[in-house]
Amino acid sequence: MEKLKFLLVLFLSTCQAVLSITDGLLPNGDFEHGPKPSQLKGSEVVGKDAIPNWTVTGFVEYIKSGQKQGDMLLIVPEGAFAVRLGNEASIKQKVNFTKGSFYSITFSAARTCAQEEKLNVSVLPTIEDADWGVIPIQTMYGSNGWESFACGFRADFPQGEIVIHNPGVAEDPACGPLIDSVALRVLNPPKRTRANLLKNGNFEEGPYVFPKASWGVLIPPHIEDSHSPLPGWIVESLKAVKYIDSNHFSVPEGQRAIELVAGKESALAQVVITTIGKTYDLTFAVGDANNACEGSMIVEAFAGRDSVQVSYQSKGKGGFIRGKLRFKAVSLRTRVRFLSTFYTMKNDNSGSLCGPVLDDVKLLSVRYPAPRASFIHAHDH
Numbered sequence: 357m358e359k360l361k362f363l364l365v366l367f368l369s370t371c372q373a374v375l376s377i378t379d380g381l382l383p384n385g386d387f388e389h390g391p392k393p394s395q396l397k398g399s400e401v402v403g404k405d406a407i408p409n410w411t412v413t414g415f416v417e418y419i420k421s422g423q424k425q426g427d428m429l430l431i432v433p434e435g436a437f438a439v440r441l442g443n444e445a446s447i448k449q450k451v452n453f454t455k456g457s458f459y460s461i462t463f464s465a466a467r468t469c470a471q472e473e474k475l476n477v478s479v480l481p482t483i484e485d486a487d488w489g490v491i492p493i494q495t496m497y498g499s500n501g502w503e504s505f506a507c508g509f510r511a512d513f514p515q516g517e518i519v520i521h522n523p524g525v526a527e528d529p530a531c532g533p534l535i536d537s538v539a540l541r542v543l544n545p546p547k548r549t550r551a552n553l554l555k556n557g558n559f560e561e562g563p564y565v566f567p568k569a570s571w572g573v574l575i576p577p578h579i580e581d582s583h584s585p586l587p588g589w590i591v592e593s594l595k596a597v598k599y600i601d602s603n604h605f606s607v608p609e610g611q612r613a614i615e616l617v618a619g620k621e622s623a624l625a626q627v628v629i630t631t632i633g634k635t636y637d638l639t640f641a642v643g644d645a646n647n648a649c650e651g652s653m654i655v656e657a658f659a660g661r662d663s664v665q666v667s668y669q670s671k672g673k674g675g676f677i678r679g680k681l682r683f684k685a686v687s688l689r690t691r692v693r694f695l696s697t698f699y700t701m702k703n704d705n706s707g708s709l710c711g712p713v714l715d716d717v718k719l720l721s722v723r724y725p726a727p728r729a730s731f732i733h734a735h736d737h
Contacts, residue, residue, distance in 0.1 A: 378542045379564060382449055382518070384409040385538040387437045390418050399423070399440075407439065410449050415442030415529050425469065430534065433464050433502040434568055438536035440468065441475075441522035442529045448519040451540065453511035458543040460563040460585035461509070461518060462573055466502045467493045469531040476521040479509045490523075491576055493533045502536075504573045506563035506599065508543065508585035539564040546587050553628050553636075554692065555588030557717040559612045562586045565601045572615065573599040586614075593623035593695070600713070606646035606674030613715035615645050616655065616696035622711065623695040630660075630685035634721055638683070638692060641716040642668045643676025647702065649710035654697035659683045659719075660690045665697065668712055672703065676713065682722065692719065 387407065395406035399417040406412065417440040421432035432438045439447060453459065459479075467473045473493040491505050518540070522532045541564035546556040556562075563573050563585040574596040575586050584590060591597050595618035600607065607613040616622045630636065642655045650672035654665050659681055666679035683690075696711045 379540075381537065381539045382409070382451065386435050386536060387418070387439050388435050390437055401439075407447070410447050412439075412445070412447050414445030415532075416440070416445050416447065417442070417530065419534060425530070428469060430468065431466070431501060432534070432536055433466075434537055434566065438534045440530070440534050441520070441532045443525050443532065444522065445532065446519055446521035447535065448517045449538075450515060450517050452515050453513070454542070455511055455514050457511050458545060458583060458587070459509055459511060460506050460541050460543055461538070462504055462506045462541070462564040462566065462585075463520065463538040464502055464504045464536045464566070464569065465491075465493050466534045468534060469526075469528065473522070473524055473531075473533045475505075475533055475535075476519075476523050477505075477507050478519045478521070479511075480517050480519060481513060503571060504537075504566060504569055506573045506575050506585040508563075508583040510583050537566055537569075539566065543585070543587050548628075551718070551720075553630075553719040553721070554626055554717055556586070557588075557719070558610050559586065559589075559599070559614055559715060560610050561588075562599050562612055565599065565603075565612075567603070570604040572601070572605065575599055588626055590625045590627075591623070592625045592693070593618070593621050595621040597622050597624055600645055606643065606676075606713070607715060608641035608643050608676040608713065609716040613645075613713050615713050616694065616711040617709045618696075619699040619711070620695050620697065623693060624714065625691055625693040627689050627691050628719060630688065630690040631721075632685055632687060635682065635684050636690075636719055636721050638681040639716075639718045639720075640666075640679050640694070640714060641676045642666050642679055643713045643715070644668070644670035644672060644674060645710070645713050646672070646674035647710060648672045648704050649700055650703050651700055652698065653700060653712040655679065655712050655714060656695050656697055657681050658691070658693040660686050670700075670712070676715070692717075 389408045391406035395403050401416045419438045421436050423430045475491045578590045598615040598617045602611045653668045662683035664681040702710050
């Protein structure tokens with residue numbers, strides 16, 4: 357099976373096909389197939405079509421894992437190769453889409469020698485001319501220097517170009533972010549059901565997660581992303597939230613969950629249709645991701661004018677409790693919102709931020725309501 361996968365990737369690399377990707381790496385999305393020796397000047401890529409399946413613009417380097425820049429060791433998270441984008445450099449690839457469908461792009465990136473590095477991610481063309489997402493490349497969320505990021509978009513045309521661009525201007529043109537593993541996933545817009553008035557309350561629908569990446573996927577704030585890669589939800593804060601999977605983390609329910617990694621600066625919200633005067637129960641799970649995130653945690657839940665704080669004492673080894681907020685709707689639309697009260701850091705001396713896990717969020721109307729808001733403690737699972 358692995359041999360078949362390799363032959364398929366090799367075929368795609370040689371024929372330069374433009375494909376419709378539904379769930380997985382773009383052709384040569386991990387950059388393992390690189391330029392010919394004649395198309396490299398040191399590590400600098402020479403020729404816009406030198407990297408199979410990609411078009412490069414500006415100062416782009418082809419980096420091998422373990423390569424050094426001065427005293428700095430350049431690390432590649434998966435495989436043996438990655439690319440580095442210098443000042444105003446970009447990489448792009450043509451992809452076929454289903455017009456009107458929603459997609460998410462997931463890619464891995466790392467900061468190298470510039471102090472503040474950013475990436476612009478766009479899909480061209482769009483009706484708005486450009487679907488830009490400005491993503492700051494920082495290392496404080498992870499302990500290995502690499503992060504995966506996700507951004508979403510709606511396909512306005514049957515074919516477009518995915519563009520990753522470094523807008524920075526550093527003193528050294530070779531200082532720029534490393535890029536590895538670019539993937540695409542079709543998002544299926546979730547619907548409200550009789551069992552849950554919230555969309556995608558279990559977070560199962562979301563961006564592509566690399567099978568071997570053990571650091572989760574950061575979903576940037578809504579102000580940096582016009583179409584959320586987490587359907588139904590808005591990241592309405594200054595910092596990202598982290599999308600985690602059950603293969604690498606402890607998840608209360610199903611295969612996916614959200615880690616609130618930046619205290620009150622990391623908030624998740626959804627607006628739901630409600631009936632004025634009717635009573636509702638908002639229930640949810642709060643836990644830890646089994647990622648050395650220890651200490652006292654509090655998740656604050658808001659619904660309209662009501663709120664509740666759910667405390668969780670994390671040992672950093674997994675487990676969760678359940679919370680509940682009962683409220684009476686005062687408007688036709690109610691904003692449900694979650695955030696973490698405290699900033700928490702992992703106990704592995706990495707200085708990386710972490711936080712409580714949120715999962716299994718449900719909203720239901722109450723036929724015979726009790727008169728007060730409350731929350732429920734449960735034993736760790």
